[in-house]
Amino acid sequence: MVRPxxxxxxxxxxxxxxxxxxxxxxxxxxxxxxxxxKANRPLAHSxxxxxxxxxxxxxxxxxxxxxxSFLFSPKVLKENIAGDFMEDLMSRLFDGSPxxxxxxxxxxxxxxxx
Numbered sequence: 700m701v702r703p704x705x706x707x708x709x710x711x712x713x714x715x716x717x718x719x720x721x722x723x724x725x726x727x728x729x730x731x732x733x734x735x736x737k738a739n740r741p742l743a744h745s746x747x748x749x750x751x752x753x754x755x756x757x758x759x760x761x762x763x764x765x766x767x768s769f770l771f772s773p774k775v776l777k778e779n780i781a782g783d784f785m786e787d788l789m790s791r792l793f794d795g796s797p798x799x800x801x802x803x804x805x806x807x808x809x810x811x812x813x
Contacts, residue, residue, distance in 0.1 A: 707783060712754055720777050724763070724770035727751060 708716055711734075718733045719725060725733075731747040751771050754760045761774045785800075793799040 707787065708754075708759060708780060711750060712757075712759065713780075715750065715754065716759065716773055716775070716777070716780065719760070719771060719773045723772035724761075725772075726765075726768045726770055728768075730771065 714734060714737060715730060718730060727744065727748050730751065731742055731744060734747065735742050751760065751762070751769075755762045755771070759773070759775050761772045762769050764770075789795060789797060789800045793803070
């Protein structure tokens with residue numbers, strides 16, 4: 700049975716988006732290299748291509764052909780993804796209450812008085 704696609708980026712998809720938000724467009728080999736550096740382990744080229752293509756189908760990425768390679772860039776803004784995550788968290792954990800969420804952040808975060 701196939702797992703339904705997540706409306707939010709998965710952990711790996713989010714790592715790829717962070718790489719591309721910092722620097723894009725990038726070819727698969729460069730995305731793979733940066734992921735390997737962060738993960739400190741080898742990743743198969745075909746696995747990275749598969750994830751990038753899934754992200755393109757989910758409309759998270761733009762893709763354009765240059766020579767024999769595809770270059771990928773983010774189609775979604777970091778602020779929009781962050782907002783979607785925050786809305787989901789607020790809805791699921793704080794029953795849609797922004798003040799409840801903010802109170803929790805203020806009570807549990809180590810905030811400098813300055």
